[in-house]
Amino acid sequence: MSDKLSKYRSKRDPNRTPEPVPDTPSPDGSADGSVDGSVDGSVDGSVDGRAFVIQEHHARSLHWDLRLERDGVLVSWAVPKGLPADPDTNHLAVHTEDHPMEYLTFHGEIPQGEYGGGTMTVWDTGTYETEKWSDREVKVVLRGERASGRFVLFRTRGKNWMIHRMGAPVRDPFPPLTPMLPTDRTRPPKDVSAYAFEFAWGGRRLLVPIDGGRTDAARDHPWLRGLAESFGSRTAVLDGEVATLGGAELLVFYDLLYDDGHSLLTEPYTTRRAALEALNLTGPHWQTAPSWPGESDAVRRAAREQGLPGVIAKRLNSPYEPGPSKSWLFVPS
Incomplete structure (x- = not known):
């Protein structure tokens, strides 16, 4: 089988980072279910209730990491401005390597000089339902304490992704900047x-x-x-x-x-x-x-x-x- 965490392991030394680094799996196992390897355009109700986590990551630049449980790993995106609060504004979402399931609860200080060096905290966690999952579009309903609602992640050009909130805004509009x-x-x-x-x-x-x-x-x-x-x-x-x-x-x-x-x-x-x-x-x-x-x-x-x-x-x-x-x-x- 393909090792879905090979890229994750290649970027981390378990002797230098507190992050979970699982051992390399044995040859038997399931096929790759990550975004890049999946071309399933249909509604997938079989993954209702699976876990997600959003981590606030004060690394070289502040961002939030959205991770969705799928096929034994956490499919991940780095979102520099966090989840959009308004459907009229989409945010960049950079698809990153799959992470191990142990990352659902990870928080701590990644040493400077290591990949992703900086402070990471759990911003929110909960479950999600899948409405669509393909290699170009992922549509989910998040059910967390701070993050809730329908979101769609969609691929633009090349490897670029964006995240869009569906439904009504969840915050007031910004006031005019007039003193x-x-x-x-x-x-x-x-x-x-x-x-x-x-x-x-x-x-x-x-x-x-x-x-x-x-x-x-x-x-x-x-x-x-x-x-x-x-x-x-x-x-x-x-x-x-x-x-x-x-x-x-x-x-x-x-x-x-x-x-x-x-x-x-x-x-x-x-x-x-x-x-x-x-x-x-x-x-x-x-x-x-x-x-x-x-x-x-x-x-x-x-x-x-x-x-x-x-x-x-x-x-x-x-x-x-x-x-x-x-x-x-x-x-x-």
């Missing part, structure tokens, strides 16, 4: 208890969309790649500005427009602020800006002492309103 802007005031509002007060940093405004562990903002700010990767599969749109503090650039975040598949535009400032603080955004080039509800005079005085241009008063019950808004007030220090 909310304050209105200028010469004095703080009279009802200070209705506002939170933050420093006006005097920097460059920056909205940071994060999807699939990546952000377009990294094109101008490469150091944001680390922040985006730390989000894993969690989607977000962060609002802040790049300020120069102590001679170094620092991105200070002070609002959250979108979080984990849900738009927060209509939520009050207090809800968005709590969600932002729960992210614990602290890194070498970014941090969460402080906020002081009801503290007008002290914050304004501190801004003046630190040479900042002023403070922003943000109404506690205000939604996020892209463009100029009277719910945010700039007051000079």
Whole structure:
């Protein structure tokens, strides 16, 4: 018989990696049932309830590995941006070598310098049903805790594959990347208890969309790649500005427009602020800006002492309103 795991073994040394590396099989066994060797275009109900796993793999570049049990192995694809949440957007899926069944539960640190070196965790696991399986198209229904629904993997040109979600989107659309802007005031509002007060940093405004562990903002700010990767599969749109503090650039975040598949535009400032603080955004080039509800005079005085241009008063019950808004007030220090 053909050894379906020969390519897998050729890339791994069991003495150097914690990954499962089964022994070479004996000559007797079943035929190859992998994607490349199967040309079965019919519906295959005999594999209903077989296992799948999706692993989050922080290797040279972040990606997710989708593995489907079939004929004694895990047929595998690397999906750089994870499973698509919207049927209008297909994601690249790179067909890789078959993996052993023991990989269903594998997680750990693959040493740097080894094939796939980096941290691997189990992102989701469950069972799946097969609707079609051929050498050019695999249509399945995933039944996991985080990944569920109908997906089709299809071959394009050469060895390239894409993955498509069938059915309705499973998350809100991303909001427009238009920042909310304050209105200028010469004095703080009279009802200070209705506002939170933050420093006006005097920097460059920056909205940071994060999807699939990546952000377009990294094109101008490469150091944001680390922040985006730390989000894993969690989607977000962060609002802040790049300020120069102590001679170094620092991105200070002070609002959250979108979080984990849900738009927060209509939520009050207090809800968005709590969600932002729960992210614990602290890194070498970014941090969460402080906020002081009801503290007008002290914050304004501190801004003046630190040479900042002023403070922003943000109404506690205000939604996020892209463009100029009277719910945010700039007051000079």
